[in-house]
Amino acid sequence: MTEAVSVKKLSHFINGQLVEGKSGNYANVYNPSTGEVIAEVPLATAEETREAIEAAKVAFPAWRDISVAKRAEVIMRFRNLLTENMDELLNIICTESGKTLEDARGEITRGLESVDLAIGAPHLVKGEYSVNVGGQINAYSAKYPLGVVAAISPFNFPIMVPLAQTSMAVAVGNAVILKASEKVPMTSLYVSELWKKAGLPDGIWTVVNGSKEAVNELLENKAVQAISFVGSTPVAKYIYETGAKHGKRVTALGGGKNNMVVMPDADLEQVANAFMGAAYGAASQRCMAISTIMPVGEETAEKLVAILKDKINKLKVGSYKEEGTDFGPVISKESKESIVKAIELAEQQGATIVNDGRTLNIVKESDGYFLGPTLLDHITRDMDIFQQEVFGPARNVVRVDTLTEAIDLINAQELANGVTIFTNDGAAARKFTTEIDVGMVGVNVPIPIPVGYHNFAGFKGSRFGEGHMFGPDQARFFTKTKTVSERWPEVTEKTESTFAFPSNN
Structure with missing residues (x-):
């Protein structure tokens, strides 16, 4: 006979605060080792999800305008907090997922690889510059964050996959909304506390718990610019097709055989x-x-x-x-x-x-x-x-x-x-x-999963879209490239209209 445990009523994490669910709908969170209900997680409505998106949208410009070096400092503090709170993370992960301590520790370690890569975001978002491409015109390209982006994560990696999906997105200047698996929501909520302690501005990190209604709002809302998904192949296909239909950049990773x-x-x-x-x-x-x-x-x-x-x-x-x-x-x-x-x-x-x-x-x-x-x-x-x-x-x-x-x-x-x-x-x-x-x-490698600074993704039914989960491709996926051509004429220079297509001649 197992000892009864108290059931926690969980929240969302919106605009830097734990926010109670308004829908009245909750899903049970189980301890797989005992079969006991250990928590109740709120299932957000479309309206609640829209409110979270709006808060992220409002917070985004200030985070975008902070220097990449300052953003990297926040990521570094976040990394330190993850390692300092390893024991608490291990307990939460093992309780809600059933993993062994050794396996959970390995998962956290692999998740830290994605955070480490994100600390190097200033290098990954460098642009290019060309002098005098023609007619005293200089050209350069620069990477800019997309805005509000969303990640939808699976139950089997409560921390590694969310970190892989979101660390770079935060580092390059986006506001991120995580829809964690309703089977393992406690890990993501605890990670939210660590982001807050690291100094991440309110609204830049959001956790919305929910099921299909919340997911569909993320897929259809015009303010959400990109979707990163990891889960089963049928759902990955749905996420990709629905997100793409609504004009979003989508990477949806499915199952494996x-x-x-x-x-x-x-x-x-x-x-x-x-x-x-x-x-x-x-x-x-x-x-x-x-x-x-x-x-x-x-x-x-x-x-x-x-x-x-x-x-x-x-x-x-x-x-x-x-x-x-x-x-x-x-x-x-x-x-x-x-x-x-x-x-x-x-x-x-x-x-x-x-x-x-x-x-x-x-x-x-x-x-x-x-x-x-x-x-x-x-x-x-x-x-x-x-x-x-x-x-x-x-x-x-x-x-x-x-x-x-x-x-x-x-x-x-x-x-x-x-x-x-x-x-x-x-x-x-x-x-x-x-x-x-x-x-x-x-x-001669048992599990050919690449380290965090190499791109991760399968082929065929295991991936929809062209993005990756790990690696430098994350910086590309969560940014847009703007190319500028500029010319500064002399004050006394005289010009005439020309109707030929611009060229070096």
Whole structure:
């Protein structure tokens, strides 16, 4: 019997203040490890969202006009506050997402990479200057902030993704509105307090909690200039199409179906160790998690599956408060049920269950949303679980005869976020990296997610729009380039009208 916890009533963060919701509609926030309701988050109406947008719009000009160096100072103070309050952040993230302490700490560390890049915004927004391009005319380009921009973030990374979406946007002079996932709103509200302490002017950072009504207002409101989204592919497609229809700059990152190809020459013990964390870390709730392992050749497959079976049986599933936990629960009861259905369907379609995560005691006895690590073998291209993203610890083995077959199978998939190959053969690695049609590629790297100063995005159904989440492309996405041509004639100079198209002649 778990001890009852008090239920907090959360707020929005608008114009530098915590603001109570007006709609009267609230969603429950759960502790996935216990199944208990720990908070109620308000769901903003379109009118409330408009009010938040208006406050951001009013605050924007003053922040735009502050020097880039002064803005960088605020970002630096914010970074220091994040590290100083690491323990509190860890507790909030683990409580509302179910992550282990180790995983949450890693998430914060990766989020800090985006903040670090934003501190260097003065370098990234430098323009260009040309002298005497013709007729004593000088030309220069300069980057300016867009105005009010919005980010819509997912539940699986309560802090890393919001920091990646917003840090550069703030640094280059925009007013940012974050619509955090209603499943993990407490982290973003706490981050709001840190922005306030760092000296960010009121109205430049806003958190609006809500569901589709709030999202649609962000997508349709004329004052919002850009949208950054991370989530599932169907929603990403909707965000992109709706935002673009209303004239906004949109980057919408969707799901992933990430594959790990294993060549016969690879060290299978190392491969298995790499797969374990890449496949099952964070209960497999990562858009870059490895969902399918593809051993090349039957001998490779037989050996690898035997090693994986033994290692998977030793994994510990539990709360972040329990020592030695490898991963915790999935985010919700509905998520757990959908994963179980995917396993059942795969079994009906002919898959072999190597490890069955449904049988663990914690899965049967706990009120939390636990599901043990499941490995399914003999998966074929016509099975649903091969084509569709399963956001939970049900992972697949697809046996192939050749590297070419693996490449063809992966390239035929709709989702193309990340992929990796394990091999000691340079020629095989070169063939793979050249021919694979996936956005982020790894060679002997378990999760090919780039560091914060490289661009992050997949291909095909994993990305809509041309922007990226991490990296220097963020500075481009959240600014507009203005090009100026100027000429200062002598006071005594005489000019005549000309009707020819301007040129250097």
